[in-house]
Structure formats: C-alpha cells, structure tokens
Amino acid sequence: MTIARRPPIKPASRVQRTSRVTGVYAACLSWGKAVSEFLRAGRSRPAIAQIAPAFYAGVADFNGDGKEDIFLSQNFFPTEIGTPRYDAGVGLLLLGNGKGGFSPMSSRASGIAVFGDQRGAAFADFNRDGRLDLAISQNGAATKLYQNVGAKKGLIVQLAGPPGNPNAVGAQMRLHYPGNRLGPAREIQAGSGYWSVNSPVQVMGLDGDADSVWVRWPGGKETIEPIQRGQTKVRLIHPN
Ligand SMILES: [Ca+2]
Numbered sequence: 001m002t003i004a005r006r007p008p009i010k011p012a013s014r015v016q017r018t019s020r021v022t023g024v025y026a027a028c029l030s031w032g033k034a035v036s037e038f039l040r041a042g043r044s045r046p047a048i049a050q051i052a053p054a055f056y057a058g059v060a061d062f063n064g065d066g067k068e069d070i071f072l073s074q075n076f077f078p079t080e081i082g083t084p085r086y087d088a089g090v091g092l093l094l095l096g097n098g099k100g101g102f103s104p105m106s107s108r109a110s111g112i113a114v115f116g117d118q119r120g121a122a123f124a125d126f127n128r129d130g131r132l133d134l135a136i137s138q139n140g141a142a143t144k145l146y147q148n149v150g151a152k153k154g155l156i157v158q159l160a161g162p163p164g165n166p167n168a169v170g171a172q173m174r175l176h177y178p179g180n181r182l183g184p185a186r187e188i189q190a191g192s193g194y195w196s197v198n199s200p201v202q203v204m205g206l207d208g209d210a211d212s213v214w215v216r217w218p219g220g221k222e223t224i225e226p227i228q229r230g231q232t233k234v235r236l237i238h239p240n
C-alpha cells in the first residue's frame with residue numbers, strides 16, 4: 001500500500017458553490033456500525049476528531065484494504081454572537097482496523113485540506129478506476145473534489161434494483177472470502193449527510209481474494225453471486 005509514502009487523494013477540481021446553512025448542528029451522528037463503534041469507543045476517538053463539529057461522517061473503504069474507514073467533514077463558522085467560530089478542522093480521514101478502532105491520517109498524508117466551513121460530503125468512484133473518490137462541500141465556498149490516487153483498487157459493485165427502486169436503495173452487500181469469511185457490510189442509501197448523497201455504485205475494498213458477493217435486496221431476498229479472481233466490477237440484477 002502506498003498510502004504512507006504519497007498522498008492517496010489529490011484535489012481534482014472545484015465543482016460548484018454550495019448551499020447556505022439552514023440549521024444548526026452540534027455534530028453529525030451518522031450511519032453504520034463503523035460510526036457507532038467510533039462514537040462509543042472513547043479510546044478510538046482521537047483528539048483531532050473532536051477539535052471541531054462534524055456535519056458528515058461517511059463510512060467507506062478509502063484505502064482499499066477491505067476495512068471500513070470514516071471521513072469527517074469539519075468546522076462550523078456561523079456561531080452565535082460571542083462564540084468564536086469552530087475552524088480547527090481541515091477534513092479528517094480515519095483509517096479503520098476492522099475491529100472498531102480508527103487511526104487519524106494527517107492532512108499531509110491524506111492530501112485532504114479543506115479550510116472552510118465544511119458541510120456535506122459524498123463518495124463516488126467518479127473516474128471508475130476502482131478507487132473511491134470524495135467530494136466535500138463548504139458553506140459559502142467551492143465544493144472540492146478529491147481524486148483517490150493511492151488506494152488499492154477494489155471491486156466495483158452496481159446493483160439494478162426492482163421497479164420503482166432502480167438503484168436498489170436499502171440493499172446491503174458483503175464480500176465473501178474462502179473459509180466462510182465475510183467482509184464489512186455496505187448499504188446503499190439515498191442520503192449521506194447534509195444535502196449530499198453517496199453514489200449507489202459501491203467500491204468494495206478487498207482483504208484477500210473474494211469468491212462471491214452476498215446481497216440482501218430491498219424486500220429481504222438474498223443472493224450470492226460468484227466472482228472470479230482479479231475481477232474488477234460486477235453488476236447484479238434484482239431477483240424478481
Ligand atoms: Ca480501509
């Protein structure tokens with residue numbers, strides 16, 4: 001893995017101006033076991049993750065090691081009169097160890113440095129190279145798009161859902177490995193934080209040679225799709 005030697009993520013482009021604040025949030029208690037583990041385990045919650053409020057906590061495998069990581073968008077500028085703005089964060093990537101522990105990456109190591117009033121964020125593999133990319137919005141400033149250049153490539157999984165739900169929102173998926181070992185669960189969701197949504201096309205990090213993809217579809221049906229060693233993408237269709 002090259003993540004320690006060069007930044008895994010680099011700025012790709014500025015996208016657009018973002019929204020204005022319409023509410024006040026102390027912190028974003030987002031979804032996923034990874035987030036709940038992170039919030040529950042004080043020993044795994046490093047100080048740098050607490051130096052500013054976070055509006056977005058996204059769970060995905062940003063370095064492609066098969067273990068879920070967390071990205072926090074940070075800061076909050078429009079505080080009440082008499083309270084200084086919270087501006088100590090630059091966006092924080094925390095690498096998971098698969099056991100509920102998370103280690104923060106420095107901005108220099110991750111390549112992520114957003115100095116403004118961060119709000120929503122979303123992940124997607126916009127260039128389809130098997131590495132998950134990240135967009136981070138700011139209140140009153142440009143949205144930043146970071147292209148992941150250091151992650152190990154993962155398996156791109158696209159689901160075709162049932163009528164009325166073409167992206168299979170609500171589906172869960174896990175990679176299966178020899179020895180009946182399962183990777184972390186990923187869920188397709190229709191919202192991922194403040195005015196943002198992740199791509200329904202998932203990049204599943206590989207922790208070895210997976211042999212199949214397990215999916216629990218909206219409605220409860222379960223399928224197991226074999227995959228070949230070295231396969232880079234798979235498209236699965238809802239079992240009507
Ligand atoms: Ca990871």
Ligand SMILES: [Ca+2]
Pocket residue numbers: 124125126127128129130131132133147148
């Ligand atoms: Ca990518």
